[in-house]
Amino acid sequence: MRQKKNKTKVDVRCNSQTGSKLNDEGNGEGAGEVLLKKGPWTSDEDAMLVEYIKKHGEGNWGEVQRHSGLYRCGKSCRLRWANNLRPNLKKGAFTAEEERLIVELHAKMGNRWAHIVTHLPGRTDNEIKNYWNTRIRKCQRYGLPLYPPDVCLQALQESQHGQGSNGITDCDRGHNDFLLQNIYGIHDTAFDSMKENMGFLPYVPELPDISSDIILLKGYSTQYCNFLSSTFPYLNHLQESTMSYIGSRGMDRNDCYLFDHNTSEKIPQSFGVHSPLDPGPSTHSSIRHSHSLPNSNVSSSKPNSKAGKLELPSLQYPETVSGFWGTSPPTPLYESDDAFIQCPPSPTALESICSSPHKSGLLDALLYQAKTLNCSKSHCSDKSSNSSTATPSDRAESSVLNMFETEWEDYADPLSPFGAASILNEHQAISTNGNSWDQLEPVQTSCDVENFLFENSAGNIVKLESVNQVLTHKGENQTMSEAELNCTWSDFLHASDWHDHCSGHSKNQAMMTDSSDDLAENKHMAGGASTSSQVQAVGSITWNNLPPIYQMSDLH
DNA sequence: AATAGATACAACCGCATGATG
DNA sequence: CCATCATGCGGTTGTATCTAT
Secondary structure, X not given: OOOOOOOOOOEEEOOOOOOHHHHHOOOOOOOOOOEEEOOOOOHHHHHHHXXXXXXXXXXXXXXXXXXXXXXXXXXXXXXXXXXXXXXXXXOOOOOHHHHHHHHHHHHHHOOOHHHHHOOOOOOOHHHHHHHHHHHHHHHHHHOOOOOOHHHHHHHHHHHHHHHHHOOOOHHHHHXXXXXXHHHOHHHHHHHHHHHHHHOOOOOOOOOOOOOHHHHHHHHXXXXXXXXXXXXXXXXXXXXXXXXXXXXXXXXXOOOOOOOOHHHOOOHHHHHOOOOOOOOOOOHHHHHHHHHHOOOOOOOOOOOOOOOOOOOOOXXXXXXXXXXXXXXXXXXXXXXHHHHHHHOOOOOHHHHHHOOOOOOOHHHHHHHHHHHHHHHHOHHHHHHHOOOOOOOHHHHHHHHHHHHHHHHHHOOOOOOOOOOHHHHHHHHHHOEOOOHHHHHOOOOOOOOOOHHHEEEOOOOOXXXXXXXXXXXXXXXXXXXXXXXXXXXXXXXXXXHHHHHHHHHHHOHHHHHOOOOHHHHHHHHHOOOOOOOOHHHHHHHOOOHHHOOOOEEEEEOO
């Protein structure tokens, strides 16, 4: 942990919040009159606080502020104590095991740092939060999924169990959707593109009681929104400029229909999203309001304090199952570590990524591997960048995608419980017919199969088709037949190549209207951490009305 | 060596919630 | 039932430090 200079800059009143601050901290002594110090704590202050707490114990922070002699508000004292001074704090970087646990716990709990930290003795929620934010940034930067596939699977599987036994709240369901997005992050991006370009969202969740908009928000705090928006710049454009970007990712409206057409009419209503080709009244504002202005059932002026709270998606589980993750077995991610060890370091870029081996081992190892794979597959990226229209960013994305292809292939070991087979089986198991979802009209028609076809980077025709299986049914058995595996992750990832083609170098490039920077960023993120607008879409689908999930059949 | 950018971390801020009167 | 207080939580910001150029 780095030591900062004690450079307290200002002494300010703690009641920055219209005089409520001191009240908030229980400072009843002339609220607004006491100058309270802010900024880094000095060792003297630390000593005073420790001394006081030794004498009087924790709690009653208002009293601490009043009687300890510290010119710090009670809240500041509490934080200082909790995060830095209390005994048994474990300092230093997270161990790989801790990181793994954090990831698993986050997959399960979302941004409930206070809950997560209870599984990590000696750590603080702030540490974990910082770690996670860093992870998000790294994943964003390198196009990696936030969650390892096995973690996603475990969470999903667990959720299925949880659903059967404990039940999952609507709140909890969102996080599983999030995990689904993580698992299928790459092609999800393609789905996003299709959604955007076809002017409708794929899912038509029946949301009798909760605004999709609220759920949408519920799943993603602002940090995620930032992540998502940077991952998918078109989101920003939706908000900040026009819809010109929509449709700019090169999708041909006629190329691919992934989703039930019957859903198309409902979705814009549900999500406040208009077809980009539908010159309706300012999609921009629609989107924006979709976040802030739920349907009429929800107050727009005073958001529902529960539903509207910016909280990680959550399909989180009841605390009763909290022990599950802590006991999860070693997973393929550690195999990645092996790869990290075995992989000969190549370019200095690798060093730049993993320049601090003492730091987060798992994530850095993953990044390291990603870079290594990226380099090793540069020839492959060349292939995908053969397009005469390929830009450097295209190629970069292609590399990322290829990298992911390899990485995911690492999970393709059919013997592994977390291998691709499992993933895809799991995938197949996901419901399209569950409960309210199956209230939808049967999939209509003309283009729901044919237009699932696309050509993967290997030149194979790959089909996306909806899977009419019910998660809950499968979930009860939890036994997936290998025969159900119709394709490999490689194919799945080739789908992202397809997305690559569609979004960048392909036929519809003429639709590209946005800045190359945004495109580059967007395309770069096509890799894995695609927890984005699709997440938003899916995020509004409750567990019992899951969206159609598609399996890919390599038709060759 | 200087600089810029990235990273990690501490601290702050606003809000929600439960307790209490 | 309502207002106030105390506390905790999660998101955000500021800055020291590290790293690459």
